[in-house]
Amino acid sequence: MIRLLLDTHVYIWSVAKDRRMPTDFRELIAEADQVFVSTASIWELSIKSARGKLEPDGERAIDELEEQPVIVLPVQLKHAKAVRTMPDLHRDPFDRLLVAQARTEVLRFLTVDCELSEYLAEKAPA
Template sequence: MMRVLLDTHIYIWRVSKDRRLSAHFREAIDDAKQVYVSTASIWELSIKSARGKLAPNGERAIDELERQPFIVLPVELKHARAVRNMPDLHRDPFDRVLVAQALTEELEFLTADSELADYFNEALPA
């Protein structure tokens, strides 16, 4: 059984029961041994909320995490350091932290963002 880290949009879609969450992602989450959500995702959503740029389902996702059966993955020093060794395939700092966490913690990263998936197709330095 796999351990997974949810990208921010996958987390929102799951919590809000959004139709954009494909059967593939639903099954991966349901079948996972452990499902993680990063504090970086909540940080990102909180910034968007403060700027008035977050849809209602994103707003709910901020407060829902504690009521979900997911494991909260804090951003640690090793994750921040791992970002510096990553190729510059994606500019968003929150996404880069999520990728670094998935790689560092050996988690399957569930994302619909094909640019982020490229990180897992590359031979990355340790």
């Protein structure tokens, strides 16, 4: 069973059908049994929108969430707690939370952020 969690930028690219989306990501998303988008991603996009720093595709990703073929993954207490056991490899709290969600829920995390690869290579805590 293929279960994916999309990083915020990957979610935006999927909504916009952006050509920056890697071909293998497109294929994985098309073949996946379940594709998740975290409420943390929508929170991050909403903050950028409120500050006037969000591109139109990001605004569309917020507005069309309910119309997308994705499952919204709420942030739960276990996800927030999982962040505290992660090494301090990345400063972005949203990215750290997304990695914690992927690891906790045993989801493949789709991102092009190379800085997150060290988290993804680690064994998830038991």
